Amino acid sequence: MISNDAPTGLQKLANRENQVFLALTIVIAVIAGLSAVLFTLAIQGTQHFLFGLSPSWTRLLLVPMLVSIVTGFLLARFFPGARGSGVPQTKAAYHLQEGRIEASIPIGKFITGALCVGSGHSMGREGPSVQIGAGLASAIGRWFKLSPERAKSLVPVGAAAALAAAFNTPVAAVLFSLEEIIGDMNAPLIGSTVVASVSAVIVERSILGDEVLFRVPAYHLVHPAELIGYAFLGIVGGLVSVAFCKGLLRLRAFFLNLPARTLIFQPAIGGVAAGIMLVFVPQVMGVGYQYVDQAMNGGLVLKIMLLLCLAKLVATIISYASGNAGGIFAPSLYIGAMAGGAFGILMQRYAPFPTGGPGAYALVGMGVLFAGIIRAPMTSVFMIFELTQDYQILVPLMVANMISLLISKHFQPKPVYQALLEQTGIYLPKD
């Protein structure tokens, strides 16, 4: 007699597929994590090779332009899907192409991203890492001939793993994947993204050690009225986010409207502009996390922070809009740290109540700009929380983030990733 509890053939198959999927999730997470670490190392190696220890002004001027000629050619001829950040493309692949990302895209993104960011373009490595991780996951899913639904669900898994390894914040990576890639915080994929994120972070730490990305100062709210200050920081951050998004979208539209034959040279135009900027403000080169670290630790004066905020904003807009490969995740944190740090100095000087150091405002500023530009408020809150490991920062961070998000939504209703996709004729489903 057969027991009622015994699995049927179909159940057995489903269980087996679940087990395979779990195993595959872990292996993909490891590979995506390794790819993110390799990508970071490739950027550093490229930068070291191209600029050396103390580059001359001619090198600063010429390297971005010359490298952009090469990447322009590669992007136009071989890897057209590897331009820009990679996050909007990953979203589009997930929502519109059943998670299908061509195997050439992660390869192309790796090469062009390392060249673009390593040659001094003011762009980030997290967005490309997401696309590389998601692309590898998609290719592996197809290689294993998984069902379309299963293969699709590997995309956010790969994205979360790559982001976790690139930014060393596993919880924020899970939330980013749910909030930004899937667009649903209650998605059933939460379990596999958590497994992927944790696996990738283990791999990353086993290679790079337990080194933190930023050396964050101890945070505390000095006076309850400081919350008003953080609310004002939210307003400032919201306005800066709007300026960034509008500037980026307008310049991108300008480049997209140029004749198709100029496509190959467009990154080089960005390279010329980036080179000129590097000669005068070398601090905007590449990812630039060391300057974020400096801003958080009170190592930059007001004028420098204002200058870097403006210069990074302009440099990132030019580099991205001209079609180079690189993200806006890191630049948004950089601009936020500078804007927040400058605001913190002004608060310290003019607020009628005692305030914390500029480092605390730089930290919240990072979250504020991230919430305003990327429009992922939960990711932003948890990302900063993971960086500080301090509960006290949550309240001011949430206050500032929400205000920034509201202002950004009011003046720029469409999220920047979505708007960038729509500029290329790709429209995501509304829900």
Place this chain on the structure above:
Amino acid sequence: MLAAAAIPLFLFTRTMAAWNRESNVAAGRSWYERASEPLKQHNSVTAIEYLRKAAAADRNNEQYSLTLAEALDGDGQVEEARQILLRLRNSQPEDGRINLDLARISVKDDEVEIARKYYHQALYGMWPAGQVEPEQSRIRMELVRFLLSQQDISNAVSELLILAAYNPSDTATKAELGLLFLQADEPNRALNQFLDVLKLEPTSTIALAGAGEAEFRSGNDEAAKRWLQSAAQQGPLSAEAQHTLDLAGLILSGDALANGIDARERVRRLTQSLMRASDRLDTCGIQSALSDPGAAETLKEEIKQMLKQVGRQGAGADLNLLRDGLRIASSAELAGTKACGPLSAPNEAIVLAAKRHKLNTP
């Protein structure tokens, strides 16, 4: 199969990471070496720039961060220096140098209790082998100076006694100890240190002058004068030591209650002191400066009456009268201090003579 493929990828990534780390370490070393020259030349801007690059390239090298923090502190960028040091302290809470740097920053920010805490942690912290005792002695000396600047005399004396108990062998440290004991108003202990120095270096100007100052503070004007004159024979005295020498001489020649002088001399000295005090009251317009204008008149009247009494026969033998006279002269001198500024050496000598004989004056 996929998992098997991940293994070589892992090994390759690890090799690349190791290569990258080596390259960063080399870059850090290169920047650190470049920073040494501007550091020597006190070119803090360039040194800080290079040290920042060294610390950014090799983030695990705490020496670079510590040197950067010290350079930033030296350049007045205290907040960033503090953040770096606090971060370093998180990983090495026992490190003496980090705690000492934090103590110095806290001193600059007038954070007295925090500075004291860091000084103590520096004192009992980890120092390289062979440097423990000299570092502890140096830090304790610095702590004493800090405590004295905060008027925390009792704790300063406690630390000084520990330092003295180690019985340092070099004369410079002993002389420094003597000077700190003097600042802590412990002239007898200061004298012992100076005498120890003089045993090893009989012509040490600092020790001779210090011994003179210590004797003077103990009320031994004769001995003070002797030590200070010996110091003056070795080289020019500091303005402070010269002033002490002058005062000691003036007290010895003008004290009406001094031992070994006859009654006539006592009367002469007291008369001179009273006349000097009266002159000061007359010359510096003291009446207008006193809160009670009648007080000046009362003092002048008291001096006048005392001069009359001193002029009588046998006054020099009346010890009580002499004591009253010196007390009145000292009171008049002190009353003029607010209105007429600091006392000149002869006037100050009158006040000190009264103090030597414990004549309470307002």
